[in-house]
Structures are given as structure tokens and as C-alpha cells.
Amino acid sequence: MSSSPIIGITFGNTTSSIAYVNPKNDVDVIANPDGERSIPSVLSYVGSDEYHGGQALQQLVRNPKNTIINFRDFIGLPFAQADVSKCAYGAPAVEVEGKVGFVISRGEDKQETITVDEVVARHLRRLKLAAEDYIGSKVSEVVITVPTSFTSEQKEALEAAAGKSGLKIVQFINEPSAALLAHAEQFPFEQDVNVVVADFGGTRSDAAVIAVRNGIFTILATKHDTNLGGDNLDNELVEYFAKDFEKKNKSNPRTNARSMAKLRTHASATKNTLSNTTSATISIDSLADGFDYHASINRMRYELVTNKVFSQLAAFIDDVIAKAELDPLDISAVLLCGGVAYSPKLTTNLEFMFPESVQILGPASKQATSQPNELSASGAALQARLASEYDASELAEALSPVVINTPHLPKAIGLVGSQGEFYPVLLAETSYPVQKKLTLKQAKGDLLIGVYEGEHHVEERTVEPTEKEAKEQDDDEEEWSDSEDDEPEIIREKLYTLSTKLMELGVKGVTNGIEVVFNINKDGLLRVSARDLKSGAVVKGEL
Amino acid sequence: MFTLPELKSDITVNVISDAKKSEAIRRPVEPVGKHFLHHAQRTLRNHTWSEFEKIQAEQNVKRVDESNTDPDEALFDDELADESLLEHDPRDWKTADLYAAMGLSKLRYRATENQIIKAHRKQVLKHHPDKKSASGAGLEQDGFFKIIQKAFETLTDNNKRAQYDSCDFNADVEPPKKGTEYDFFEAWGPVFAAEARFSKKKPVPTLGDLNTPKKEVEQFYSFWHRFDSWRTFEFLDEDVPDDSSNRDQKRYTERKNKAARDKKKTADNARLVKLVERAVNEDPRIKLFKEEEKKEKERKKWEREAGARAEAEAATKAAAEAKAKAEAEATASAAAKVDKKKAKEAAKAAKKKNKRIVRNAAKEAEYFGEADKAAAIEEQTGFIVDSLDDEQLVAVAEKIKADPQAAKQVLKDASQTLVDAKKLPASVLSYYL
Numbered sequence: 001m002s003s004s005p006i007i008g009i010t011f012g013n014t015t016s017s018i019a020y021v022n023p024k025n026d027v028d029v030i031a032n033p034d035g036e037r038s039i040p041s042v043l044s045y046v047g048s049d050e051y052h053g054g055q056a057l058q059q060l061v062r063n064p065k066n067t068i069i070n071f072r073d074f075i076g077l078p079f080a081q082a083d084v085s086k087c088a089y090g091a092p093a094v095e096v097e098g099k100v101g102f103v104i105s106r107g108e109d110k111q112e113t114i115t116v117d118e119v120v121a122r123h124l125r126r127l128k129l130a131a132e133d134y135i136g137s138k139v140s141e142v143v144i145t146v147p148t149s150f151t152s153e154q155k156e157a158l159e160a161a162a163g164k165s166g167l168k169i170v171q172f173i174n175e176p177s178a179a180l181l182a183h184a185e186q187f188p189f190e191q192d193v194n195v196v197v198a199d200f201g202g203t204r205s206d207a208a209v210i211a212v213r214n215g216i217f218t219i220l221a222t223k224h225d226t227n228l229g230g231d232n233l234d235n236e237l238v239e240y241f242a243k244d245f246e247k248k249n250k251s252n253p254r255t256n257a258r259s260m261a262k263l264r265t266h267a268s269a270t271k272n273t274l275s276n277t278t279s280a281t282i283s284i285d286s287l288a289d290g291f292d293y294h295a296s297i298n299r300m301r302y303e304l305v306t307n308k309v310f311s312q313l314a315a316f317i318d319d320v321i322a323k324a325e326l327d328p329l330d331i332s333a334v335l336l337c338g339g340v341a342y343s344p345k346l347t348t349n350l351e352f353m354f355p356e357s358v359q360i361l362g363p364a365s366k367q368a369t370s371q372p373n374e375l376s377a378s379g380a381a382l383q384a385r386l387a388s389e390y391d392a393s394e395l396a397e398a399l400s401p402v403v404i405n406t407p408h409l410p411k412a413i414g415l416v417g418s419q420g421e422f423y424p425v426l427l428a429e430t431s432y433p434v435q436k437k438l439t440l441k442q443a444k445g446d447l448l449i450g451v452y453e454g455e456h457h458v459e460e461r462t463v464e465p466t467e468k469e470a471k472e473q474d475d476d477e478e479e480w481s482d483s484e485d486d487e488p489e490i491i492r493e494k495l496y497t498l499s500t501k502l503m504e505l506g507v508k509g510v511t512n513g514i515e516v517v518f519n520i521n522k523d524g525l526l527r528v529s530a531r532d533l534k535s536g537a538v539v540k541g542e543l
Numbered sequence: 544m545f546t547l548p549e550l551k552s553d554i555t556v557n558v559i560s561d562a563k564k565s566e567a568i569r570r571p572v573e574p575v576g577k578h579f580l581h582h583a584q585r586t587l588r589n590h591t592w593s594e595f596e597k598i599q600a601e602q603n604v605k606r607v608d609e610s611n612t613d614p615d616e617a618l619f620d621d622e623l624a625d626e627s628l629l630e631h632d633p634r635d636w637k638t639a640d641l642y643a644a645m646g647l648s649k650l651r652y653r654a655t656e657n658q659i660i661k662a663h664r665k666q667v668l669k670h671h672p673d674k675k676s677a678s679g680a681g682l683e684q685d686g687f688f689k690i691i692q693k694a695f696e697t698l699t700d701n702n703k704r705a706q707y708d709s710c711d712f713n714a715d716v717e718p719p720k721k722g723t724e725y726d727f728f729e730a731w732g733p734v735f736a737a738e739a740r741f742s743k744k745k746p747v748p749t750l751g752d753l754n755t756p757k758k759e760v761e762q763f764y765s766f767w768h769r770f771d772s773w774r775t776f777e778f779l780d781e782d783v784p785d786d787s788s789n790r791d792q793k794r795y796t797e798r799k800n801k802a803a804r805d806k807k808k809t810a811d812n813a814r815l816v817k818l819v820e821r822a823v824n825e826d827p828r829i830k831l832f833k834e835e836e837k838k839e840k841e842r843k844k845w846e847r848e849a850g851a852r853a854e855a856e857a858a859t860k861a862a863a864e865a866k867a868k869a870e871a872e873a874t875a876s877a878a879a880k881v882d883k884k885k886a887k888e889a890a891k892a893a894k895k896k897n898k899r900i901v902r903n904a905a906k907e908a909e910y911f912g913e914a915d916k917a918a919a920i921e922e923q924t925g926f927i928v929d930s931l932d933d934e935q936l937v938a939v940a941e942k943i944k945a946d947p948q949a950a951k952q953v954l955k956d957a958s959q960t961l962v963d964a965k966k967l968p969a970s971v972l973s974y975y976l
Contacts, residue, residue, distance in 0.1 A: 173573070173574065173575050174573060174575075177573035177575045177576075178575060181575045181576045184576070210573070214578060215576060215577070215578025215579075216572050216573075216576070216579055216582055217572060217573035217575065217579070218571075218572045218573065219570075219571075219573060220570075379575065382576075383575050386576070386577055386580055390580070394587075397583070397587055398574065398579075398580060398583035398587065399583075402586070403574075403582070403583045403586050403587065404571045404572055404574055405569050405570070405571050405572075406569070406570070406571075406572055407568070407569055408567060408568045408570050409567065410566060410567065410568050415547065416548060417548065418547060418548045420548070429570075431572050431582075432567075433582075433585065433586070435592045445549060446549060447547040447548070447549065448547065448548050448549065449547060450548070502558075503557060503558040514547075519592060522586070524567055541558045542558065543558050
């Protein structure tokens with residue numbers, strides 16, 4: 001590995017993370033000098049000093065006018081298109097040269113106007129310094145993740161800002177793909193699957209349906225909601241606490257911006273604690289009118305308070321699946337990332353909503369990382385590691401549209417089974433050229449290999465619940481009502497039917513299994529060959 | 544488990560070529576992950592699947608090789624280089640090949656401290672008496688293990704190792720036999736490389752090859768001519784007896800050892816000098832340089848003599864030119880002589896003619912009507928003709944020729960001129976005056 005590693009940066013509205021692949025080939029998420037692995041994307045100015053990360057976040061209470069928050073989404077956008085209400089709690093956004101900018105007072109009577117580009121550059125420089133401190137060598141190249149909704153202008157602006165801070169962006173990768181890459185590295189998918197990657201950040205939510213075919217990802221649909229995220233949970237919680245405080249002290253903290261800022265900071269911390277424990281306390285000295293505030297809240301209460309938001313989040317995932325024109329049955333897993341993913345309620349909500357075939361890959365799952373907010377940074381680091389093995393020109397070639405834009409199969413191609421059923425080998429949305437091997441160890445005798453296109457549909461059957469199931473659910477002390485158990489259960493199944501017949505191959509005298517190889521070249525030529533594992537005899541067909 | 548249906552009809556390959564596959568959808572794939580980069584590689588380099596799999600497999604094998612094997616491990620001996628070591632008497636450990644005992648027979652003096660420690664560990668694991676006794680041999684059969692321990696002790700002590708290396712004749716490379724055919728560089732390179740281990744000065748220049756510049760070759764040999772060796776022969780010393788037994792004996796042995804050491808050192812130095820001498824004599828580059836030098840000398844000489852040569856050339860050229868000139872002049876003068884003679888003759892003839900004209904002028908003019916004085920006129924005309932110089936004669940003759948009637952006047956003028964010029968006395972020319 002070269003002396004200066006390429007690092008991966010995830011630059012979020014709320015927090016940013018940096019990661020790199022250390023010489024031991026493990027992904028290290030880099031902590032800044034304050035020990036924060038997810039570094040708040042906040043810059044604050046007090047006089048001539050610049051604060052960054054967690055230190056800057058604390059300034060949000062004392063010094064909100066000079067604390068810049070939630071600036072990521074503004075980069076490269078004209079002022080008119082930017083949703084400046086996002087930084088209502090921090091330094092107000094103003095129009096500077098048609099772009100978003102901030103007016104910061106630095107010391108007595110000194111005003112500094114900085115554009116969002118400059119803010120981003122300063123932020124990235126801080127991240128770069130943190131990475132250099134940690135790794136101990138110069139860092140000059142990064143792989144950076146961006147939301148799928150980022151336009152090329154925004155990418156260009158980001159690249160320019162990164163250039164100002166001395167970082168060369170080797171590659172932009174989409175946040176959901178980065179997260180999925182990091183996940184797949186740790187928990188490889190054994191089969192081709194469709195995955196929903198849901199990233200619930202602080203201020204916005206993004207979800208993408210990604211088809212994983214032979215390790216290659218294809219985004220089928222994306223959905224963004226810039227008004228849904230962890231901050232909504234905070235808001236609900238703040239409102240709850242404010243009400244409680246008002247009731248207890250007869251003083252309204254909502255009228256005082258500083259009180260609200262304090263409450264918001266503490267509520268957010270309490271929320272985070274509640275992800276891990278079933279109850280948490282909040283205690284704020286002198287919240288409003290000199291009254292202190294102490295309260296404890298249990299998880300149940302919290303979940304009730306924020307139920308609305310959680311159902312929005314769940315519905316958001318459902319929407320993106322619908323947008324991809326898929327059925328929940330087509331989805332094998334939902335990968336949760338971002339800070340909100342820590343909430344156990346989100347996982348339980350989703351588990352309840354989706355059929356059992358859908359795995360919910362949240363921090364509680366054994367099949368997923370326990371650090372969902374570090375996924376995309378890890379993915380970026382992994383990609384950076386891969387990229388470091390290639391020349392710049394090679395990488396540029398690999399990223400050219402000729403390579404990236406590949407044909408995808410609209411329908412599954414597979415074999416017909418002994419009962420006349422369809423067995424998909426290459427699923428729909430498989431990009432080609434592709435090759436897939438299928439080894440049938442038990443195959444014996446004379447066999448017919450019928451290659452068909454398959455069409456799938458969802459069948460619904462209604463089954464009366466058996467007694468055993470009912471009993472089981474009685475034992476569970478879950479919150480849903482018993483009345484549900486008595487309703488007939490609807491079983492939905494995904495079935496394939498044979499569609500167009502493509503070819504038939506006959507193999508004779510197989511004794512020890514066969515290997516069937518499906519190969520589609522870049523022109524869409526399908527080649528199926530069956531090889532007798534014992535004799536090595538090959539039967540081939542081309543279409 | 545999925546099972547294939549049975550073959551009912553006799554089909555080998557039946558492609559439904561008119562089957563309409565659904566149209567492909569073009570979508571961008573996500574440019575992340577190794578699978579994507581593999582896809583990119585395949586697409587850009589037009590690899591087929593089998594080619595690609597082969598390349599991948601090769602890379603994997605390489606990676607596994609790199610990660611699994613200790614580079615040092617490959618340099619150790621797999622098996623004991625000399626089986627007789629197992630039977631070697633541990634009391635005579637000094638005569639054993641210690642590097643071979645350590646499994647370092649390939650590395651020898653090149654082995655690093657780390658490698659020695661690693662090799663020792665490996666040998667101990669294999670040859671520890673406990674191991675041996677497990678396979679049946681008695682615990683007392685630990686001779687070889689003792690040698691290994693001695694070897695380790697010797698080779699890990701810098702001083703002792705230097706002494707041992709000095710006498711590790713197994714590491715010496717013999718120079719090629721005289722009179723045999725060999726490539727100079729192939730044969731001598733290792734010889735010098737082996738000798739270089741004793742150099743106090745580092746780095747030691749290498750032999751190089753046929754294209755090594757002259758300066759480096761000269762440096763190489765001057766280094767070896769002035770070789771400073773740390774080689775000592777203490778290792779071969781006879782054991783000095785304990786000083787408690789006999790001091791004289793001890794001193795005697797010490798003296799003997801020192802003498803033997805010095806002798807060996809001198810012999811070794813002499814050997815090296817001879818070796819270098821021989822190499823110099825055999826070095827094809829030196830021959831080449833000598834030849835070049837000779838040629839250069841000749842060329843220089845040629846250049847130096849250029850001035851003299853030019854002079855001589857110029858001299859011969861000048862001589863030839865002079866000769867040619869002289870010849871040309873001679874012919875010219877000869878021609879001129881002839882011409883002169885001719886001219887003279889012509890002039891003589893002209894003179895004669897003129898004289899005749901003048902002499903006859905009076906006669907032609909019938910003696911100017913004074914025929915009685917004919918004799919005197921003739922005589923006096925004759926005096927005039929004889930006294931006139933050439934030019935006057937010509938002028939007079941011309942005048943007479945031009946007007947024979949005026950001859951008398953012309954002759955009168957001529958005689959007047961002659962008298963004036965005092966060539967003739969006036970008395971002689973009485974007629975004309």
C-alpha cells in the first residue's frame with residue numbers, strides 16, 4: 001500500500017465520518033482529536049477562534065449566530081433552491097453571490113462573509129487534519145460519499161471545495177452503495193438479492209432499492225425526504241419535555257431561543273441514550289427563568305411520543321419499494337444506516353410491517369454492523385482501498401459511462417425443475433456481461449435442461465391461523481392486540497411462472513452431478529453449457 | 544434442493560432461435576466494490592470469463608504466497624547440508640561446518656542476526672534431544688545438538704563470528720582453473736564477491752562487466768591492490784592450556800599460535816595479491832584498454848607529427864613548383880632567344896633594306912641631276928648610311944620611301960644631324976652641306 005492511504009469521507013448534514021483501511025486490512029473509522037467518530041458537521045466562530053465538531057456543536061447554545069450547521073445540502077445550489085430554514089437554529093443563511101453564505105462576526109465589529117463553498121472547504125480541512133493526525137502521514141486523496149440526489153453541479157462545487165482544502169477527490173460514490181458495500185464486506189450476501197438501504201440522518205432521509213447481482217450493485221429506485229430525520233424525533237421529544245417543564249414550573253421555555261437550544265441539545269443526548277437503555281434522564285440547569293429541569297423518560301414513553309415519526313420512517317421505506325415497482329416480497333433485506341437506525345423502535349416497526357422474508361439489518365441484528373452511522377464512511381474507505389490499487393487513468397476509464405451503463409435483464413432466466421417449476425438462475429435486473437455457475441451434485445441419469453425466461457407474480461392465500469400459532473402469540477407480551485390473532489392470516493407468496501422458452505439441452509448418463517454455466521456476453525448473447533462433472537462432457541447452446 | 548427433470552425425448556441441443564427475449568434495460572450500475580472493478584476490467588480489456596478467472600486465480604495464488612511465507616524461510620536449508628555432521632564429535636566442533644549445522648549453508652557470512660536466531664530455533668525444534676529420544680534414540684545422543692548450540696554461540700557473538708567467518712573456507716570461491724575455458728566475469732565475479740567479505744572498507748566495488756567504464760575498472764583493481772583485510776586466523780589456534788599447569792608450555796603455545804597466525808595471514812595476503820594479479824592479467828577489459836591506449840598513442844603520434852609532415856609536404860610541393868617554373872622559364876627563354884634571333888635577323892634585313900634604300904636614294908634620284916658628282920655623292924651617302932643609328936636610318940628610309948624626290952633634302956637633313964651630333968666631320972659630307 002502506498003505511503004499515503006486514500007481515505008473515505010462521508011460528509012453529512014449533521015455529522016461526518018472519516019475512515020480508512022489500515023495496514024492490517026481492517027476498516028478504521030477515524031476519531032477526531034476530541035474522540036468523536038461521527039464528527040458533527042458544525043463550524044463555530046468565537047472571535048478569531050474556529051471551533052469544529054463537537055466543540056462547535058456546544059457553541060450552538062451560547063453562540064448560535066456564529067455557528068454554522070446543516071450546510072452540506074447547500075453546496076453548489078443557487079440560493080433560491082436552498083432550503084435555508086434548515087439552519088434556523090444556527091447562523092442564518094444569506095445570499096452571497098447568488099449562493100448560500102453566512103455572515104459571521106469575528107470579534108468586535110468585524111464581520112466575515114463566507115460562502116458555503118468556503119465553509120465546506122474549512123470543514124473538509126478539519127477532517128483532513130484529523131485523519132492525518134490519526135494515520136500519521138499526509139492525506140491527499142479521498143473517496144467521498146454523496147446522496148444519490150446530488151447533481152453534477154453540486155459534485156463539482158464539492159470537488160472545488162475539497163481542492164481548496166488540499167484534498168483530491170478520487171471518486172464520488174453514492175451513500176447507499178457505500179453503506180451496502182461496507183455491509184456486504186462484513187456480511188457477504190450468498191445469493192443475489194434486492195436490498196433497501198435506508199439512511200435516516202439528522203435532517204434528511206434517503207432510501208434506495210439496490211439490486212445486488214454477483215456483487216454488482218444497481219440502484220433501482222431512490223427516495224429522498226429532506227424534512228424527515230432524527231431532528232423530527234428531537235422535535236417531538238423537545239415538545240414533550242417543554243410541555244412537561246411548563247406544567248411543572250409554569251414557565252414556557254419555547255419563548256426563549258436559548259432555552260430551546262439547551263433543551264434540544266439535551267433531548268438529543270437523551271434520545272441517543274434511549275437507543276441503548278430502556279430509560280434515561282434529562283437534567284438541565286436553569287432551562288428557563290432560572291428553573292432547573294430534571295426528568296426521566298422510559299423508552300416506551302419515548303416511542304409513544306415519537307410514534308408518528310417512526311411510522312413516517314417506515315412508510316418512507318415502503319414508498320421506495322413501491323417506487324421501484326417491487327413488492328416487499330422481492331426485498332430480501334432492509335439495511336438501516338444513519339443515526340436514527342440505532343432506535344430499536346425503527347427495527348421493530350419494520351419487522352412488523354414487512355413479511356418474514358425481509359431481514360431488517362439494524363444494529364440489533366447479528367447479521368449487521370452495530371455502528372450503522374459508520375457504514376457509509378467504511379464503504380468509502382473500502383472503495384478508497386480498491387481505488388488505490390488502480391492508476392488514476394485506469395480508474396477514470398472504469399468510471400466512464402461505457403462501463404457503468406450496462407444492460408440489465410428485464411426478466412429472470414432460469415431452468416425448469418422436475419415438477420415443471422421455474423428455478424431462477426439469473427434474476428431480473430442482473431447486469432450483463434455475466435456468468436453464473438450452478439452445480440447440481442445430486443443430478444443423475446438423463447437430464448433435460450430447459451432454459452426459460454420466468455415471470456413472477458405475488459399470490460395471496462388466506463389461511464386460518466392454527467391453534468399453535470395463536471398460543472404462541474398469547475405467550476408473547478407484545479403490544480399488538482389479541483384481536484389481530486384471530487383474523488385469518490393472509491399468506492403472500494412470490495411465485496414464478498414459465499414464460500418464453502429459450503433453449504433445451506439434453507444431458508445423458510450423468511452419474512455424479514452436473515455443472516450448468518449461464519453466460520451472457522455484452523451483446524446479450526446467452527450461452528448455456530452443461531458439463532458432466534464426472535466425464536467432463538460438455539453440451540452447449542447459444543442464443 | 545432443485546432437481547432437473549428427466550430427459551424424455553432425444554434432445555442434445557435445441558435452441559429456440561426465434562424465441563424473443565425481453566428487451567434489455569440500460570441502467571447505470573453503482574461504481575463501487577471489487578466486483579464492479581472486476582467488471583470494469585473485463586469490459587475495458589475485453590477479457591473473456593475464462594481468461595479473467597485465470598488472471599484472478601493467478602493473483603490469488605501470488606497473494607497467498609506473499610502473505611504466507613517468511614522470506615527468510617526460503618533461504619534456509621530444507622535438509623541438513625552435510626549428513627556426516629550428525630556423527631560429528633561435539634568435542635571437535637571447531638572442525639564442523641557451523642553454518643551447515645544451523646541450516647544456513649546457503650547464506651553463510653551473509654546471514655543476518657535475525658536469520659541466525661530464526662534458523663537456530665528451527666534447528667532446535669528438529670534436533671533437540673527430547674525430540675530425538677521420543678523417536679527412540681537415547682538422550683545421550685545429543686552430539687549434533689551440542690554442535691548446534693556451539694554454532695549458535697559462535698555465530699551470535701560478533702567477535703567470535705568474525706573469527707569463524709575468517710576460517711570458513713567453505714564460503715571461499717576458488718578462482719577458475721588455469722588453462723580451462725571460462726567466461727571471465729562469470730568465473731571471477733563470485734571470487735571477488737567472496738573475498739570482499741573481509742574488507743574493512745565498505746562498500747566494496749563489484750567486478751562489473753565488459754561494458755564497465757575504464758575509470759571504474761581501474762578503481763576496482765586499485766581497491767583490490769590496496770585491499771585491507773580483517774581476516775584473522777585465531778579460530779585455528781591450538782588450544783592454550785590452563786595457565787595453572789605450565790606457564791612455559793602456555794607461553795610456548797601462545798607464541799606458536801601467534802607465529803602460525805602471522806604466517807597464515809601473510810600467506811593469505813600473498814594469495815590475494817596473486818589472485819588479483821592473475822585477474823588483472825586475464826581481464827579482457829584491461830586488454831581492451833591497453834589496445835585502446837596503444838591505438839590512442841599511435842593516433843597521438845600521428846597527430847604530433849602532423850606539423851613536420853605538412854612541412855615536408857609543403858617542401859616537396861614547393862620543389863616541384865620550382866622545378867616546373869624553371870622548366871617553363873627555360874622553354875620560354877629558349878623561345879625568346881629564337882624570337883630574338885629572328886627579330887634580329889629581321890631587323891638586320893630591314894636595316895640592310897633601309898641602308899640600300901638610302902644608299903640607292905641618290906642613284907634613284909639620278910644623283911639629283913648632278914651625275915658628275917655621282918662618285919662623291921655615293922661616297923658621302925655611304926658615310927651617312929654607315930653613321931646613322933638604327934632609328935635614324937629607319938626614319939630616313941621611311942622619308943625617302945615616302946617621297947623619293949625629296950631624297951636629297953632628307954639626306955641633307957640627315958647629314959646635318961650627323962654633323963651636329965659630331966658623328967661625322969662636316970668636311971666629309973661636303974656635298975650635302
